[in-house]
Each structure stands twice: as C-alpha cells, then as structure tokens.
Amino acid sequence: MRSKQPTIWDIAIKLNVSISTVSRALRNAPDINPETKKAVLDLAHQLDYQPNTVAASLRKNKTDIIGVMVPEFVHAYFPNVILGIQEVANATGYKVMVMQSSESLDIEKHNLQAMVSSRVDGLILAITRETNDYEHIVAAQRKGLPIVFFNRIVDELQGSKVMVDDYKGAFMAVQHLIQTGCRRIAHLAGPENMTIGRNRLNGYLDALKAHQFPIDESLIMHCDFVEGRARRCTQLLLDMPNRPDALFAVNDPTAVEALICIQENDLSIPNDIALVGFSNAPHSTFVTPPLTSVVQPIHEIGQLAAQLLLRQINAPQQFIPETHVLDTTLVIRKSTRELI
Amino acid sequence: MRSKQPTIWDIAIKLNVSISTVSRALRNAPDINPETKKAVLDLAHQLDYQPNTVAASLRKNKTDIIGVMVPEFVHAYFPNVILGIQEVANATGYKVMVMQSSESLDIEKHNLQAMVSSRVDGLILAITRETNDYEHIVAAQRKGLPIVFFNRIVDELQGSKVMVDDYKGAFMAVQHLIQTGCRRIAHLAGPENMTIGRNRLNGYLDALKAHQFPIDESLIMHCDFVEGRARRCTQLLLDMPNRPDALFAVNDPTAVEALICIQENDLSIPNDIALVGFSNAPHSTFVTPPLTSVVQPIHEIGQLAAQLLLRQINAPQQFIPETHVLDTTLVIRKSTRELI
C-alpha cells in the first residue's frame, strides 16, 4: 500500500545534476556551490523529500539508533531514565529504540537478537531479575556491540556501568530509622546476585552494626522485585510474635506494597511501623502518608548512560569501560517518625 | 569500532553454494534441498549469524517496524497501552519503535519526520495537547503511512481510531455522585478540541440535566492535561463562597492533583468533597482514599490499535479506516460516599 517516496534520484533528474551533488547538498558537504545547494534544498522541500535512513544506514554501516532495554516501564523509574536518554540522544542526532523484557530472560534474549539484527549502534541495558546466564550478552559484546549497564548490575559483566550509591543511601535510611526511635528494623530486600540488592542490604547491615543493633536474619525478607511478594513478606513480618517497628524497602514499588499491607492490618504509619523506600519514582510523594525515601538522580542516570554510550560508539580506538556512581540523598517525609 | 558481522556471503563461500541458496535456506523457502538447508542453518548458528535487517528492509521496502508516539510515558496509562501494542507486534514479527513528544508540537513534528525517514511500516499515535495544526500528520498519510489514532482523537483527522466510551463513563461517574448525595458537582475538564475532553464534558452535562441539576459554568474548569493546573483549579473551586461538594476529574493524574490539593486544605474526602477520576492507571488504587474511577481496558486499547494497524499495513487494496469504541465501567472505591 505504501506509495513510493521521492529519492535523491528524482531530485537529480529534475535539476539535471548528479545524485552525488544532491547527496552533498542534502548533507551540507563543504564542496558545493551555494546556488546548486539552494536549488536542491528548495526542491527537496517542495517534494517533501525525507531521506531514506534505511539506505544510509546500510551504506554507512551505522544506524544512528541506540537501543534501550528495560525489564518494565509501567513504574515511573525506567520511563524517567529513558527520558534522560532520549534527551541526549536526540540532541546528538540519534534515535532511541525502546524494548522491554517483562522480567523474562527469554524475551530479553529475543529482544537482544532483534537489536543486533537491527544493527543498533549501541545498547543501554537493565537486565531482568531472572537473568543469571550472561552468554547472550557477552556474545553481543563480542560482535562489537557497545553496552552500558544501569540499575540491574552484575559483577560478571564487562562494560560501562551507571549506578547510584546504594550502600550510602541504605545506610542513611536505616540510621534515620534508628535515630527516630525504631528498634526492630526489617528489610524487604532485592536479589542478592545484583549489586543493587547486595549494596542496599550491606548498607542496612552496617547501619545496624554501627549502632550496636543485633542482626536478626528473620527480619530480612527477599522480595526480589517480584510483584506481590512484598505484600506477602510484609504480612509474615506483621504476624511475627514480636513484629518489627520499621521497614526498609529495597525500592518504592516494594514500599508501596508494604504500605498497603500495613494499612490493611489497621496499623498506623509511622507510629506502629515506620517505613522507608528507595526512590524509583516521584509518586512516593502522593501515597498517604508520603514516603520517606532515598532519592536518586533518575534523569541524570539516563543522561549519563547515554553520554557514556555515545562516547564509546564514537571512540576511535578501544574504549575503556567506566563505572560511575551517582549520589543519593535521604528525603524525609511522613512515613517515619520525628527525630527524638 | 564495530567489528564486521558475518553475512550470507560468508556462509555461501564456506559451503560452496550461492548466496541465493543461503538466503532461501534462512527464510525457509519451499524450494530448497533439506540437506543444504540444514548445512546452512548449522553454519549460521555456528557463526552466530544475525541477519542484517537493515539490508532486508531496503530491499523489501518494508522495515517490519511499527512506530508509536505518545505525549509522555511517565504515568501508567501510555506504558500499559504500549505493552498491549508490543504484545501483538512481537507475536507477528514486528518490532516497535517508541517515541514521545513531551506534549510538544515541535517534537511531535520532528519525531514524525524521523519515523518517516526510518520508514516505519505504520504508526500508532496519540497527539500532544497543543497539536491544533494537522498538516504534518496529513502529509505523512499522503506519503502512504498508515496511522491509527488513540486517546487523543480529533475529528479533523482521517484514519482508524481506537477510543473508549468516554460519554458513558462520564455520565455514570456523575450520576453516581448525584446518587450519593452530592449537590454541587464540579468538573476538571480536558481540552475541548479533543473528543476525549468533549465527550467526558458532555457526559457530565447530560448526567446533570438528566437529574434536573442546574448547569453552573463556573464549576467547569479546563485543566487540559497541563501538569499543575488541576491543583490550581481545585484551589479556585475550594475558595468559592459556596464551594462544590464533588469533583469529576477528566483523568486520574488530574484527580490525584485535586486529591492532594483537597487534603492540603484539610478537607476530607469524600465527606467534604467527593472525587471521581477517569482511569489512566492502576495506581488510582493506592492513593488514600483509593479513587473511585471510570475504568477503561487500557491493555486492550493497545492490542486493538496494533491489530488495526497491521491489518491496514497488510491490506492488499485501499483500507477503509475503522473506529472502535471500547466499553468503560465505573469502579467504586473510597473517594465517593456510600449510596443513600
């Protein structure tokens, strides 16, 4: 059904010049007569000529597309990262192709193949929670695909990485709970094979130790980003004979599940149970009570990842991967008690 | 930096066959010797050959990519629609290229050009709130680009459209407010040039009329999807000498802004002010109180839009645009009063 669109050939014929002249004019090459150039541009505009980037990509062996794959984008975190990516991509003439793996390793593999087949110039990737075999990723890297990782980071993979100071954020969060009088602090944890889960857990543990609190393993629940699991874990905690008086959640969706569960049990936040999240999202502000949360520079994560990727794509030689750690801050709202 | 990837030519040389044979094997054409085919597939697998879809697209004049452009995707509505789109696209071998216009007409135009240049096979589009000139869209259609519209729909544009029964949803919402004892019902409205805004407004008006309520123009506030405006409009309503006792919001983000504003004024929901949203999102469930809202089949909207687009893309002849209207239902939660 697609009617044929004008090509440089059409323009060349009408203007009685060669296609290379047209091509030069369109890409404003230096060696061209301003008048011919104007004629070409005018006609191109008149015909509403749109260059066929498919052809250009094939010829240049470069698509000017960067791929982005995330586990999901219904929570606000990933969309906001993508926003940051698109910002720097568009500013430099790149397009962004977004895919999502739905936390499924199979889909991740399939999408990665599609990205490779589409010959994206590079990829910004947050792996799924079930990705424990990295051969498909390493294979893509062997083919020369530059990949920048963020959020879901594992030590086994090489490449540039953008992370936030999870350890410090977790430490501050738990310390704040301690300073506001909480005594039994539970942790709704993430997957331990990811640095994001491990570092936040370590921050939790070290904060307890720093204040001479005992470590109670039964207060550490692995929710691992699985939807619905935080709710069940919270219920288990609430049902304990001596239930905790505070929860530190590995991220905001987890915290929100906990919040709903606590309220369903007719307990009050923060008086019965104090609650801290780790901000994936601005929406932590409009639950009731608004969530005390560790805030991370989401937008900047995307921008930085894109910048790193573009540097690598355009690197003349071998590019040495960089790991960047961005700062986190604790924002105190109403889900934790007042300082004593 | 990109190392060259294997091509059908590499395979052909090694197997001492022609590239057309390799091509046939790879696309499992009917007329090929099973043994040659197996040899090709084995070698392809061994080399980790990934077809260059850029080249195939150029040759076939078809990219197997469908474009999606939305005004934003940080609220849950659009991501969920995209989920539905990706589902049917992936099932039929299409890839999805997502762009967002950030509610900016300029970006919309720019992105649309990029989509055309990338030669996407079709586009699923929700225009920005400031798009009041449609020439760029019509121009793309003239080039033969099939476009399916959803959510942000205007009468002036031709093409398949996926909508929900906004009128009925709004009518039910307002009727429910009336039946629960509300007497002064305000409307936080959307843009009137879009059917989404107009139909919801009409539902509001007709529900009032049907119950012999007077229409008070000062209770209709145009928030038009502009972030922050709902909050200010709500404040204006609350400051009125005889303030409304109920608000019907054009969508959930608008309702959430109103909710925050009402609570900041120390008024109670639903006793002082009842509140109904129009569901763009599942998150209406976890604000406090959970929002009574008109629910629409978000996922299905995406699926249907994709199906319509694919039908049009693969239509042998001229395709006659279809408009589909999906049903809405009122889900009663805690932001409205009990039935009397």
Add this chain to the structure above:
DNA sequence: TTGAAAGCGCTAACAT
C-alpha cells in the same frame, strides 16, 4: 533445486 544478476537508496572514493 540451484545460480546469476539486478537493484533497493544512499555514501564516498576517485576522477574530471
């Protein structure tokens, strides 16, 4: 069942 060859629209030497 296979091969030869043309060409999709563009870029980039190279030549003039």
Add this chain to the structure above:
DNA sequence: ATGTTAGCGCTTTCAA
C-alpha cells in the same frame, strides 16, 4: 564544484 562508479547485504526474478 560536479560526475562516475562501486558497493553496503539482502531479496527476487529469471534462467539453467
């Protein structure tokens, strides 16, 4: 400053 030409990797007639 402009033209000629050879591909990029693939699909698809047409011929064998």
